[in-house]
Amino acid sequence: MDDIIRDGHPVLRQTAAEVSLPASEEDKKILKELMEYVKNSQNPEIAAELGLRPGIGLAAPQINVSKRMIAVHVTDEKGEVFSYALFNPKIISHSVEQAFLSTGEGCLSVDEQHGGYVPRHARVTVKGVDGAGNEVKIRLKGLPAIVFQHEIDHLNGILFYDHIDKENPMKIPENAIMI
Incomplete structure (x- = not known):
C-alpha cells in the first residue's frame, strides 16, 4: 500500500467522518493496513x-x-513503544504547557520541507476504540503526544505546517518544552 495522497489533494483538507461502531470488516481491514504500513x-x-x-x-x-x-507506532525517549490503531480518536484533555520537536515535523503526505517549530500540547489524553472494539484511553507526553496530535489533525483537515508561525517560523513557542 503506497497510495499515500500528497499535499494539494482535497481529502487532506476535509473533516473526516466518524466510523460507525461496531466497525465494519472493511473499516477493520483499513485500520489494520494503516498499522502495517x-x-x-x-x-x-x-x-x-x-x-x-x-x-x-x-x-x-x-x-x-x-x-x-x-x-501510530512510535518509541518514546525511554524506549517505551506506543503502538495504537484507533477508530474515532479524540483528545479529551491536554496540558496548558506546550511542546515542539527541535527538528520540526514532517509528514508522509507533504513532500516539500516546511521549516519551523510546530507548537503542540506537551501532554494529552486520547480516547478511541481499537480494532477489537475496546474503548482505549491513553495518557501521552513527549514525542507520542505530538504524533497523536499530528494524526488527529489529519482527521480535521489540518496539516502540521498550518501551526507554524508564518512571520517567524523558528520562534520558540512560549511556555514550551523542546523535544
Missing part, C-alpha cells in the same frame, strides 16, 4: 523493498479514506 515503513528491508518512506503515524485521509482512523 507504519510498521513496515520502519523496517529498513521491507521499506526498501516496497519503496516506503519511514513514518511513525498515518491517518486514513492520507490514503484517500475520509474516515476517523489513525495508526
Whole structure:
C-alpha cells in the first residue's frame, strides 16, 4: 500500500467522518493496513523493498479514506513503544504547557520541507476504540503526544505546517518544552 495522497489533494483538507461502531470488516481491514504500513515503513528491508518512506503515524485521509482512523507506532525517549490503531480518536484533555520537536515535523503526505517549530500540547489524553472494539484511553507526553496530535489533525483537515508561525517560523513557542 503506497497510495499515500500528497499535499494539494482535497481529502487532506476535509473533516473526516466518524466510523460507525461496531466497525465494519472493511473499516477493520483499513485500520489494520494503516498499522502495517507504519510498521513496515520502519523496517529498513521491507521499506526498501516496497519503496516506503519511514513514518511513525498515518491517518486514513492520507490514503484517500475520509474516515476517523489513525495508526501510530512510535518509541518514546525511554524506549517505551506506543503502538495504537484507533477508530474515532479524540483528545479529551491536554496540558496548558506546550511542546515542539527541535527538528520540526514532517509528514508522509507533504513532500516539500516546511521549516519551523510546530507548537503542540506537551501532554494529552486520547480516547478511541481499537480494532477489537475496546474503548482505549491513553495518557501521552513527549514525542507520542505530538504524533497523536499530528494524526488527529489529519482527521480535521489540518496539516502540521498550518501551526507554524508564518512571520517567524523558528520562534520558540512560549511556555514550551523542546523535544
